[in-house]
Amino acid sequence: MTGRRDLDGIWTVLASRPPAAGVVTAPTGYRVSAGDLLAGIDSEGRRHLLIPLSAGEAARTDTKGRAVHLARIAEGGLQYLTVFCRLPELHRVFTQFCRELVESIEDAASPAREASAAFDRWRALFSEAEQHDQLSDEALIGLMGELVAVERILGHGAPPDLRFWVGPHSDLHDLRSATHAIEVKATLAREGRIVAISSIDQLQEPEGSDLVLLHLRFDRDPGGLNLTELITRVLAAGAHRPELERRLREVGADPHDLATYGARRFRLTDMRAYDVGGPAFPRLVRSDFAIGDLPPGTLRLSYSIDLTNEPPIPLSDALVDEVLASLAEEVAHAMDS
Incomplete structure (x- = not known):
């Protein structure tokens, strides 16, 4: 049959203009x-x-799984069986499934029955993939660290649309305003403050801005917070749910199935902030090299820094609060202007 199109390409185009409600097809x-x-x-x-x-x-409908569901839907006056993927991180596996499915149902006496059978054949793979793609403890702690900072900034009157939380959009730093940038690093390590720096630019202040590194230490604690409870606090601080859920999906945490993280509870035991541009702060930036950039042939540079001892001296709690308040005020003012 002619005119067949690449499924992944169609979804990518449609995702550039998602509907406010319903399904665009x-x-x-x-x-x-x-x-x-x-x-x-x-x-x-x-x-x-x-x-x-x-x-x-x-x-048949099936909405029990975490990753892929079968449901009935009306579209354009017609009835459809829809197979849909609930986890963005499983798009690749879902596309493979759908490519097999469309080939198998074209000549089937009952396409819906064949779709149900194919769904059952792939169920084990979906289950394996969704377990594999749950956030690791390291990624979960990183997300919770950012949420702690987001909650505090919202408490200073930042806009509820979370436009200041740019980390999930793969921005260089996690939190931004016109003249402030904050990079959040969280850890479960009980000793030392060893911080992994992922690129040569991660500790470079944006032009016209200062840069603060916020370091948080968590301990596993059955009486501590889980992800759902922390998200509830962020919503109570004023965050708009659609914007928060969008960012959660972007980092691989399904906002509709957070119960899978319920048993993973942590307590924040220490939080320190550092002025990255201050004296004695250990970092590498492009200007540290003789040619003002990475040496030719160097494609990527990552390294670790040690903040266990002083110097560098962390900022006082009052100064940290001042930075957070200033960031919130700047973003709110930019929205109003």
Whole structure:
């Protein structure tokens, strides 16, 4: 059959203009007896494959899994069985599944029944993939560290749309305003303050801005906070839920299935902040090299710094609070102007 399109490409294009509600769709070039198969993106950015149903055709639904669901949906006056992926980190596996599925259902007597059977065949792989792609303790602690900082900044009146929290968007630093940047580092290590720096630019102040490194230490504690409870606190501090959930998805934490992290509880035991541009702070930046940049042939540089001893001297609590308040005020003012 001609006109077949690459599923991943269709989803990528649709994701550039997600709907405010419902599902936006596009033809795939595949067809069953009841009509054209559609690819879709919903308002939460989830990928769908819509299989048209004949009048009276039975279609099994299954919404028990964490990764992929089967559901009925009405679109354009027609009834569809939709298969959709709830975890962005599983898009690759889901695309493989859908490519197999569209080939297998074209000539099937009951496309819905064949889709259900294919779903069962792939269930174990979905389960394995979703377990593999849960946030590691290191990534979870990193996220919780950022959420602690976000909660404090919201407490100083920052906009609820979280525009200042840019880390999930792969920005160089985690929190930003016009003249302040904050890089958040969190750890479970009980001894020392060894901090991994991922690039030559991570400890470089943005032009016209200062840069603070916020170091948080957590301990495992059955009586401590889990991710759901910390998110609840951030929402209580004023965060808009859609913006918060969007950032959670971007870092690989499904906002609709946070219960999987419920048993992983931590207590914040120490938080220190450092002026990265201050005296005796250990760092490498491009200007440290004789040519003003990384030597030719050096593609990437990562390193670790030790903040265990003083100097460098951490900022006082009052000064940290001042920086957070100033960042919040700047972002709020920029939104109003």
